Every structure is written in structure tokens, then in C-alpha cells.
Amino acid sequence: MRVGLEHEYVVRRDGETIDFRALIHHLGLEGEALDPGDHYAHRMPGGVVITCDDREAEVSTPPVPLGSDFVVDLDAWVAAATGSLVSRCAGLELEGCSTHFSVSAAESGAVRAAGLMARTFAPALMLMMDNTTSDGLLVRPRYERIEVGGDFVTGPGCRSTALMAAGAVLTCLAVARRERPKSHLPPAVRVEIVPAQGRYGWYIDRRAFGPDLYERGRAAVLRRELWGRISAQDHLEAAWRIARRELLRVGVVDGLDEVDEIVAGRAPLPCEEPPDRHPPASGRPPSVDSLARAAAPIARPGLRLVPVAATWDYVVWEASVGGLVAVPVAELGEFLDRVRGGLLDEELRAGLAGATRELVTFWDAVAGGFFAAVADDANLATPERVADGTLALTPRSPIVGRRSAGVG
Numbered sequence: 498m499r500v501g502l503e504h505e506y507v508v509r510r511d512g513e514t515i516d517f518r519a520l521i522h523h524l525g526l527e528g529e530a531l532d533p534g535d536h537y538a539h540r541m542p543g544g545v546v547i548t549c550d551d552r553e554a555e556v557s558t559p560p561v562p563l564g565s566d567f568v569v570d571l572d573a574w575v576a577a578a579t580g581s582l583v584s585r586c587a588g589l590e591l592e593g594c595s596t597h598f599s600v601s602a603a604e605s606g607a608v609r610a611a612g613l614m615a616r617t618f619a620p621a622l623m624l625m626m627d628n629t630t631s632d633g634l635l636v637r638p639r640y641e642r643i644e645v646g647g648d649f650v651t652g653p654g655c656r657s658t659a660l661m662a663a664g665a666v667l668t669c670l671a672v673a674r675r676e677r678p679k680s681h682l683p684p685a686v687r688v689e690i691v692p693a694q695g696r697y698g699w700y701i702d703r704r705a706f707g708p709d710l711y712e713r714g715r716a717a718v719l720r721r722e723l724w725g726r727i728s729a730q731d732h733l734e735a736a737w738r739i740a741r742r743e744l745l746r747v748g749v750v751d752g753l754d755e756v757d758e759i760v761a762g763r764a765p766l767p768c769e770e771p772p773d774r775h776p777p778a779s780g781r782p783p784s785v786d787s788l789a790r791a792a793a794p795i796a797r798p799g800l801r802l803v804p805v806a807a808t809w810d811y812v813v814w815e816a817s818v819g820g821l822v823a824v825p826v827a828e829l830g831e832f833l834d835r836v837r838g839g840l841l842d843e844e845l846r847a848g849l850a851g852a853t854r855e856l857v858t859f860w861d862a863v864a865g866g867f868f869a870a871v872a873d874d875a876n877l878a879t880p881e882r883v884a885d886g887t888l889a890l891t892p893r894s895p896i897v898g899r900r901s902a903g904v905g
Contacts, residue, residue, distance in 0.1 A: 498747070499560035500567060500663050501642075501809075502575060503597040504649065505553045506582070506776070509590040517554040521547070524585045531792070531807040534878030534891060540807060544786025545578040547585075553594060556582050559786040560601060560809065563663060566751040568656045569783075575655065576780025583776055593649030593774040596626065597635075598659055599642045600666040606673035608886045611638040613672060614645075615690050615699045617683045618665040620710060620719060620729055621736035623701065625759070626650040626658040628767040629711050637698025640810075640879050640888060644698070651777040654767050657756040660749070664740025667747065683736040685722035697882035711768045733760055787830040788812065795833075797842055808879055811862045820849035821856055821868045828865065858890060 508517045518537060526539040526547060538548040546557040558574035561567050583591065602610060614622075615636045623634045626647040635646035645662045671677040689705040692698075703710050708717045715730035727735075737760045741753060758764040791812045795802040802814035802822065813823045822845065824832045835841050848867035856868040858876050880888040 498563040498663070498667070499601045500563055500571060500659055501558050501560040501599045502571060502655070502659065503550075503555055503557045503599075504575070504578065504593060504776075505550050505555045505595040505597075506591040507552075507594050508554050508586070509592065510588065512590070514552070515589075516552045518549045518552065521549055521554075526585065531804060532878075533806055533875075534808065540788060540792050541581045542789060543577055543581075543782035544789035545574065545581050545782070547578075547582055554582060554586075554591065559788065560599070563747060563749065565748050567663075567749065568659055568752040571659055572656055573780060573783040575651075576778055577782035579776045580779030580781075583779055591776050593651070593776065595646060595648060596650045596655065596658075597644055597646040598662045599639070599644045600663050601641055602638070602643045602666055602670055603641060604888070606670055607638045607641075607643060608882075609673040610666065610669035611636050611643050611698065613669040613682060614643070614665050615701055616685050616688060616722070618661070618669070618736050618740070619688065619701045620686065620706065621683065621733045621740075622658065622661055622665065623647065623703070623710055624714065624729060624733055624766050624768065625661050626654060626767060627703070627711055628770075628772040630772060631703065631711055631767075633700055633702040633705065635693050635698060635700055637693055637696055638882060638886070639696070640881070648767070648772070649774055650767060651773060651775075653755055653759065653764065655777075656752050657759050660744060660752050660756050661737065661740050663749070664742075664744045665736070667743040668739055671743075681739065683732060683739055684727055686727070686732065687720040687722055697884070697886060714766060714768045715762065730762075787833060788826065790833050791824075791829060795836055797836070797839065797845070800842070800845065802836075802845075806862070806877055808877075810859075810879060811865070813856065813862055813877075816845075816849050818846070818849055819869075820852045821871065822849065823856065823862045823865050823868065825863050825865045 508515050521537050530536050530538055532538040535548055538546050540546050544559045548555050556578035558578050561570045619634055631648035637644045643666050690699045693700045706719045710717050717729040718726050720726055801817040805815045806813040811825050813821055815821050852867035852869045855870055855872040857872040862877055876890045878891045880890050883889045
């Protein structure tokens with residue numbers, strides 16, 4: 498399991514809001530926009546991504562493995578992402594407007610798990626990340642991940658929400674797959690859930706439980722789904738107790754004490770202090786992500802591979818001798834080590850020479866292999882969910898960074 502994060506920023510110049518889409522390609526960002534589903538996305542040195550979400554600027558961290566100290570690495574990646582954006586936006590004002598956490602989740606049970614989260618963990622997640630000016634929470638099952646989106650949150654609140662979200666996904670997936678009984682969930686509460694706008698999923702408003710959750714905070718009284726009432730504080734404690742247990746079960750240790758302090762009321766919730774919308778402190782990435790390593794051309798004797806498409810799920814290179822090779826992200830680190838060490842020279846030449854099929858869809862790319870060419874109607878963007886919750890390919894998306902590789 499992995500956890501990633503996105504921060505979105507309103508961009509202003511001299512107090513006037515500007516559309517980051519009109520600016521991003523004039524910032525001199527390194528690399529090409531290689532994501533077939535996002536022509537604005539630039540994968541920066543180290544591995545963070547700078548892109549746009551409508552008019553706002555967006556930075557994304559690489560997904561961090563859910564290990565004992567994953568929040569330490571996630572925090573460092575957030576600092577690196579912030580630094581990448583701030584350093585290239587000199588003279589501009591950045592105001593944080595939203596944060597999205599993504600926790601990896603295989604297709605089996607993901608939609609049901611997200612629905613369970615909206616009815617059980619939502620109040621806790623909303624209290625952990627939203628302030629008195631916030632709107633509400635998004636819970637969206639995406640391709641092989643569950644996304645939780647709310648207001649802009651940094652520092653302890655960001656780390657704590659990442660832990661709560663990861664524990665919530667672990668719990669809800671186990672229940673959705675019938676590996677745990679429903680009694681392992683926090684108390685279900687009555688909530689008015691509406692479809693999310695833009696992408697498949699659900700939106701939970703700050704008043705979806707009856708009282709204004711952000712105005713009342715811990716003191717809000719929630720109605721249980723079947724009978725009785727429960728305070729938001731008691732619900733928060735129950736949700737964290739369950740999430741904490743799941744995190745400990747998979748070996749997560751760092752950061753739990755920090756959440757304990759917030760849940761117990763010894764540290765403030767976002768709705769208990771003025772909102773801070775400043776970008777977090779800049780910093781260096783904790784490592785070089787394998788996708789960042791893949792962004793550089795690969796030169797072997799008589800053969801050069803140039804990346805022409807890259808998502809969080811796969812990378813496609815075009816070869817100077819003709820043809821393409823696609824590698825899923827799960828195999829990317831090993832592939833790069835072996836190809837740069839000269840261990841795949843013969844296999845690459847043979848595979849490229851013998852390739853006959855066209856690269857047509859995302860599913861071809863994520864499966865990996867050799868291809869003769871890209872189909873004219875190639876559809877390589879990451880699939881999204883349609884109205885019934887199933888995954889479908891998005892509209893036509895040709896390789897965006899395609900160019901002649903040339904032997905160097």
C-alpha cells in the first residue's frame with residue numbers, strides 16, 4: 498500500500514488571481530509533459546509533479562510505501578514539492594486551497610470501501626483537515642486508489658490526516674472484502690451524501706450530519722444511523738482507535754503519538770485555530786523516485802530510449818531503432834537498474850525488432866511489453882469511473898511528449 502498527496506494553490510500576482518494554465522508552460526519547468534491524461538503535468542527532478550487543477554496550481558508527491566515511518570517521507574516529499582513550485586513562482590503569491598490524500602487500493606472492494614468511509618470515517622477525517630471556512634469532504638474511488646479531498650492542511654494536521662486516511666482505507670477495504678466484520682468500523686452516522694462533481698465519488702458537506710460540524714467541532718452531536726446519538730469527539734476517538742489499530746497491524750509507528758494529542762484535545766483541530774494557507778517550508782526530497790529516474794533518456798551502444806509517456810502507473814520509451822517499450826511502475830526500479838547496467842541490451846534489441854502489435858490503450862501500457870508503434874487512436878490516459886462506478890477509458894489521449902529518439 499502507498500500514500501500520496503496533492504496540494505492545490507490559488508495563484509495571484511499583485512493581489513489579482515491568475516489562471517495557472519496560462520502560466521505553467523512559461524516557467525521553464527524541467528522535462529516534458531508526458532502524461533497522456535494531463536498535458537500540464539511536469540515531473541520534476543526528484544519525482545514531484547507540478548501541474549494545474551483548472552485555474553489552480555497543483556503539486557503532487559510520489560506515492561510513499563506504507564512503512565513504519567511513511568509520514569516522515571511524505572512530509573519530506575511535501576516540502577520538496579512545495580520548494581519546486583515556490584522557487585519557480587518568484588513574484589507570485591500562493592494561497593493553499595485544498596489537499597488531497599490518495600491511498601492505494603486494488604479494484605476489489607474499492608468502491609464499497611469508499612462508500613463505507615463516507616458513512617463511518619467521514620466526520621473524523623473532516624475534523625482532522627478542515628477549518629471553519631471549509632466546505633466539506635470528497636471521497637472518491639479512483640484507479641487503484643481511494644482519494645480523500647478537503648481543505649488545505651499542512652504540518653501536524655497534514656501528517657495526522659494522512660495517518661487517519663491510511664488507517665480508514667485499510668479498515669474499510671478489509672470490511673468491504675469481508676475480511677473483517679462491520680463491527681470493526683466506527684459507528685455509522687446519518688449523513689446526507691451527494692455525488693461529487695467532476696469525477697465519480699461522494700461529497701459530504703459540513704452540514705451533512707445535521708449540525709454544522711466545523712462550527713460545533715468536537716461538541717457537535719451526530720445521529721447514529723440506526724439509533725441514538727454520539728458526540729463528534731466520541732466519534733473521532735472511536736475512528737482513531739480503529740484506524741490506529743490497523744496501522745499498527747501493518748507496522749506503522751511514527752506519527753501516531755501526534756495524532757493521539759490532536760484526538761485527545763491536547764493539540765488543536767484545524768477548526769479550533771485560524772487557518773494557515775501559506776505553503777509549507779521548502780525542503781529536499783528524501784530520495785530520487787524511480788519515475789524521476791525514468792524521465793532521463795537511456796543511452797546504450799547503438800540504442801537510445803527516450804521517454805514519451807509517463808503516468809503514476811507506467812512509462813513508455815521510444816527507441817532509436819524503432820518501436821517502443823512499456824514498463825509498469827511496479828517493475829520500473831529493477832528495469833532501470835538492469836538496462837543501465839547493460840543487462841538487457843540483447844533482450845531490448847530482440848524485443849523491439851520482433852514487435853508487431855500497436856500500443857492502443859492504457860491497459861496495454863500498464864501490462865508492459867514491446868510495441869511496433871502507437872495506434873492513431875491510442876487512448877493511454879488513466880481510466881476514470883463512470884456513473885455506475887466501473888472503470889472506463891477517458892477520451893482519446895495520444896502520447897503527448899512523442900518525438901524522434903535519435904541515436905546519441
